Structures are given as C-alpha cells and as structure tokens.
Amino acid sequence: MIDCHVHSNFSPDGKMPIDTACQTAADMELTGIAFTDHFDIDYPYPDLVFMFEPDKYFEDIEKIKNKYKDRIKVLAGIEIGLMPDTIDENQKIVSQYNFDYVLASVHVVDGMDPYMLDYYNNKTKHRAYERYLEEIHRIITLFDDFDMFAHFDYVIRPASYDDRSLRYRDHSDILDSIFKELISKGKGFEINTGSYRDRTDGKKLAEYDINILKRYKELGGELVCLGSDGHNPEHIGLKFSQFSELIKEAGFKYMVHFEQRKPVLIKI
Ligand SMILES: [Zn+2]
Ligand SMILES: [Zn+2]
Numbered sequence: 001m002i003d004c005h006v007h008s009n010f011s012p013d014g015k016m017p018i019d020t021a022c023q024t025a026a027d028m029e030l031t032g033i034a035f036t037d038h039f040d041i042d043y044p045y046p047d048l049v050f051m052f053e054p055d056k057y058f059e060d061i062e063k064i065k066n067k068y069k070d071r072i073k074v075l076a077g078i079e080i081g082l083m084p085d086t087i088d089e090n091q092k093i094v095s096q097y098n099f100d101y102v103l104a105s106v107h108v109v110d111g112m113d114p115y116m117l118d119y120y121n122n123k124t125k126h127r128a129y130e131r132y133l134e135e136i137h138r139i140i141t142l143f144d145d146f147d148m149f150a151h152f153d154y155v156i157r158p159a160s161y162d163d164r165s166l167r168y169r170d171h172s173d174i175l176d177s178i179f180k181e182l183i184s185k186g187k188g189f190e191i192n193t194g195s196y197r198d199r200t201d202g203k204k205l206a207e208y209d210i211n212i213l214k215r216y217k218e219l220g221g222e223l224v225c226l227g228s229d230g231h232n233p234e235h236i237g238l239k240f241s242q243f244s245e246l247i248k249e250a251g252f253k254y255m256v257h258f259e260q261r262k263p264v265l266i267k268i
Pocket of ligand 2: 007036079092229
C-alpha cells in the first residue's frame with residue numbers, strides 16, 4: 001500500500017523531515033509514500049502561509065528518492081488548496097513543475113477555512129456540510145489539471161456536533177454531482193483516513209459512510225487511493241488496513257497512485 005497524502009516540513013503545519021517520513025513508511029512496509037505539501041495561494045489568514053519553494057522541494061526529494069530506492073517508492077506531489085479566484089495561478093504552478101501527483105482540495109469556503117470555526121456560525125450541520133460540498137463541485141468544474149480530489153469530508157474534522165459523520169443520504173444530490181464531474185474528467189476520489197483520526201476534543205469519531213464509496217463505484221468511479229494526511233510519523237498509514245477492507249467491501253479491486261501524473265493501478 002502507498003500513503004498518497006503526506007505532509008513534510010515543507011508544509012508550515014508539518015514538522016516531519018522527508019527522511020523521517022520515508023523511514024517510518026518503509027518500517028511499516030508500505031510500498032510507497034507520496035508527499036503532498038500544501039500550496040494554498042491567497043489563503044485568507046495572513047499569519048499562515050501555506051506555500052513552499054518548489055525548487056528546494058524537488059532537490060530534497062530527489063536525494064531521498066535515491067537513498068530509499070531499494071526500500072520504498074517516493075513520489076513528489078503537491079496538495080493545491082483551490083479557490084475560484086486562484087485557478088489560473090494554480091494552473092501555472094502545476095504546469096511549471098514536474099510533479100508526480102497533483103492532489104486538489106478545498107480549504108476555504110466563502111473566505112473562511114472551516115478549521116477556524118467561524119465557518120459553522122449561523123449554519124445547521126446540514127448547511128455547513130452541503131455548502132462545503134457545493135464548493136468542491138464548483139472548483140472541480142472550473143479546474144482540470146489535477147489527479148485526485150482530497151478529503152471531501154474535511155468539513156467534519158473541526159465540527160463540534162455530537163454526530164459529525166457525513167452521510168450519503170443527507171447530501172446525495174451534491175455528492176452525485178461531484179462524482180459525475182470527477183468521473184467524466186477521469187479524476188479520482190481519495191479516502192482520507194486523517195478525517196477519522198482522534199481529534200482529542202472529546203467528541204465521538206465520525207464514521208465513514210460506505211454508501212458514499214459504493215455510490216461513486218455505481219456511477220462508474222474506479223480511481224480510489226488511501227491518504228493519511230499525516231503531518232507527523234504516527235499518522236502515516238493510519239487505519240489503512242481498516243479502510244482497505246472498506247474499499248474492497250465497496251466493490252473496488254484496485255487502488256491507484258500516480259507517477260509522473262500517470263495512474264498506476266495496484267490490485268488489492
Ligand atoms: Zn487538505
Ligand atoms: Zn493535506
């Protein structure tokens with residue numbers, strides 16, 4: 001298995017050196033690790049700059065690729081946090097560099113990152129989740145140059161509801177629209193195990209609704225991968241055996257990762 005979503009210390013909210021992440025993944029006998037450091041152009045909180053210097057990033061990854069070449073596949077990806085106004089600039093970054101993998105995500109809706117909690121004010125749970133999903137749909141309609149879409153369930157992580165699970169039946173129309181758009185563009189749907197790790201806020205963990213994955217499959221979706229969204233070594237590969245069982249149960253026979261932006265399918 002390959003962890004397709006890992007943040008090194010090139011992400012400002014990550015402290016893990018690339019080498020440590022590779023060592024951890026190799027010790028866990030993962031077959032690969034894809035670094036997807038944050039690149040959020042015009043992130044609306046000026047104290048936080050989620051960007052990195054791509055030249056230095058590639059230089060460091062190349063060295064480590066070589067060091068681990070007999071043990072683990074190391075892939076150089078990027079997680080681009082998209083907003084409608086930053087589509088063109090993101091396009092430039094993606095075209096300019098030779099990433100293995102481009103992971104698209106939404107971290108900001110209506111000028112707010114759901115992590116900052118203001119996002120939930122004056123919204124019901126249904127509205128808070130639905131609005132996030134609407135924004136994903138809008139973004140993937142506007143932007144094409146990515147491989148997989150990250151954490152459709154990002155919005156559940158900081159939510160303070162007693163039951164913060166996001167269920168297919170509550171958002172079926174918008175999830176169907178997202179899946180149809182991803183499938184028609186040949187883009188994949190990430191399972192982000194980071195959305196299901198303990199947030200130490202005393203709230204019950206959200207449950208992953210397998211009906212979401214089953215519906216993606218039913219509509220013709222084939223490209224799924226596992227990403228821990230790990231920012232430190234304890235997160236790498238988190239709950240991968242549990243979630244790969246879920247992927248099988250939903251009817252998938254393969255998992256995907258990307259090398260030089262090309263999908264590689266591995267039987268599960
Ligand atoms: Zn993200
Ligand atoms: Zn991430």
